[in-house]
Amino acid sequence: MSALLSVRDVSRNFVIRRDLLGRPRDLVHAVDDVSFDVDSGQTLGIVGESGSGKSTLGRLAMRLIEADDGRITFAGQDLRTLSPRRLRELRPAMTMIFQDPYSALDPRWTVGRLVAEPLRVAGSTTAVEQRAAVAEMLGLVGLDTDAVDRRPSAFSGGQRQRIVIARALITRPRLVFCDEPVSALDVSTRALVLGLLRDLQRDLGLAYLFVSHDLGVVEAMSDRIAVMHLGSIVEIGPAEAVARHYRHPYTASLVSASPAPDPVAQRARRRVVLAGDPPSPVDPPPGCAFHPRCPLAHPICGKRKPPLRAGSDGHAVACHVTNGDPLLTGAALLSRMTGAADALVRTPNTAKGTAS
Ligand SMILES: Nc1ncnc2c1ncn2[C@@H]1O[C@H](COP(=O)(O)OP(=O)(O)OP(=O)(O)O)[C@@H](O)[C@H]1O
Ligand code: SF4
Ligand SMILES: [Mg+2]
Secondary structure (H helix, E strand, O other): OOOOEEEEEEEEEEEEEEOOOOOEEEEEEEEEEEEEEEOOOOEEEEEOOOOOOHHHHHHHHOOOOOOOEEEEEEOOEEHHHOOHHHHHHHHHHEEEEOOOOOOOOOOOOOHHHHHHHHHHHHOOOOHHHHHHHHHHHHHHOOOOHHHHHOOHHHOOHHHHHHHHHHHHHOOOOOEEEEEOOOOOOOHHHHHHHHHHHHHHHHHHOOEEEEEEOOHHHHHHHOOEEEEEEOOEEEEEEEHHHHHHOOOOHHHHHHHHHOOOOOHHHHHHOOOOOOOOOOOOOOOOOOOOOOOOOOOOOOHHHHOOOOOOEEOOOOOEEOOOOOOOOOOOOHHHHHHHHHHHHHHHHHOHHHHHHHHO
């Protein structure tokens, strides 16, 4: 069975400065040669620190912005070569839920009009059909039907995100790009909205491309997880393999930074403190872009970019050091890294010498 969404070797640079003749001078390498699949009814979670390229990757995959290179196929159609008219026809099948439910909803419009808008734009339903669809969708997201005549200001943050979800699903899409959909909500509301998204996925057969900087949230939502660092996927595979048996030092640093649900485990966990600032996407380090901060870096890491290599379980990692070592996974990797990080602090000159 072919994937619903297939992304192959996709890259995107942004020009942030031009010279006097208007030629590109400084480029941000936002997404660099990325490939992944999303199957029907499944969730691919994308996790990584701020600026790693998660939102840009999602926007490229939905063709909200244009890629410089690569191939993107959705439901068997080559998105990059589709005419504007065919792309418009396909839009209702690919929709989005963004982070901020306050800016996403025009405060002057009623909920009924807001939720019906994508159907009106698609133009294939009557006003009566649109009203019936809105009433059904409000029920599915857990809002009373009398919400239709009220405006967004009458609702809490969590309820507004339910309105945003209703609007994203009113056209009955097959794929939804969820970009940090709960990070603007308070903790108790987050769990409810995540539960709603999971229920809707099951009931409506949705596929999600689910972006978050929080590995715990991504693990709870995803079938597969991709970890992004400075525009590249450095680890990808089944959710449990990536979140529990992670094999990339960058993933290990994300795990060590995210709070453990169990306070005893939290106390026992040692935190990897990365040396230095995140590298600049304008001038990325050579070789493995994580090498200036990686406690396990070898001399080769600063010279050659490690390929993303998959094992038989579909768990792929881009690392010169951990890839050939079956024992360097999960807690063992974390423990090796915290030991190496201590060594970095004690003998900074030696460590710096090996990492460059
Ligand atoms: N339109 C743009 N013009 C110039 N640079 C951009 C543009 N959009 C994104 N970038 C840059 O591309 C890189 C990736 O940005 P992106 O928003 O995709 O990251 P992100 O992982 O979603 O971050 P966050 O977690 O903060 O949302 C960043 O360095 C960002 O500054
Ligand atoms: S390739 Fe080297 S620098 Fe990069 S993550 Fe692996 S050990 Fe660290
Ligand atoms: Mg983002």
